[in-house]
Amino acid sequence: LVKNSAYYSRFQVKKRRRRQGKTDYKARLRMINQDKNKYNTPKYRFVVRFTNRDVICQVIYAILAGDITICQARAQELPRYGLKVGLTNYASTYCVGLLCARRLLKKFGLDEIYEGKVEVDGEDYNVEEVEDGPRPFVCVLDTGLKRTTTGSKVFAALKGALDGGLDIP
Numbered sequence: 001l002v003k004n005s006a007y008y009s010r011f012q013v014k015k016r017r018r019r020q021g022k023t024d025y026k027a028r029l030r031m032i033n034q035d036k037n038k039y040n041t042p043k044y045r046f047v048v049r050f051t052n053r054d055v056i057c058q059v060i061y062a063i064l065a066g067d068i069t070i071c072q073a074r075a076q077e078l079p080r081y082g083l084k085v086g087l088t089n090y091a092s093t094y095c096v097g098l099l100c101a102r103r104l105l106k107k108f109g110l111d112e113i114y115e116g117k118v119e120v121d122g123e124d125y126n127v128e129e130v131e132d133g134p135r136p137f138v139c140v141l142d143t144g145l146k147r148t149t150t151g152s153k154v155f156a157a158l159k160g161a162l163d164g165g166l167d168i169p
Helices: 005-010 025-032 075-081 090-107 153-164
Strands: 045-050 055-063 066-074 140-142
Touching (some): 045 153, 055 153, 066 090, 075 090
Parallel strands (some): 045 140
Antiparallel strands (some): 045 055, 055 066
16 A cells, blocks of 8 residues: 555545544444435434533434434533432432433323323333323433443433433334
């Protein structure tokens, strides 16, 4: 491989977020691609991100101009609800997912119809569709670059969102 001027004139730089190691564009494309028969319907993603001192859950959809966030919840808000310490542990990640789900359903007026799991006992819970009402809010889980190993905190946020009344397959 000879790196002369011809090589550098044809060299294409990778996208910025790929160079920073923040976005896997192949996975992102598969996640946001909507079926053609659904026309302009947005495909919602339940995004879970972790920083050193915070957990962020967002519901996002993509358009050509960029991603649009509908609703978000952060672990830094949990002290308002009585949880003072340990804002990045497994339990608080569950709480953030639950908070995000309830906020989203309240925004769309589905919070009365889809109560979610009332008494939390750790059992599996899936949202059942109501006969004569709107269907449950469906979104897909977006873990980003986080590894989805057994016991990952991403799944605590997923469980919180499911218990909150979202339909995440």
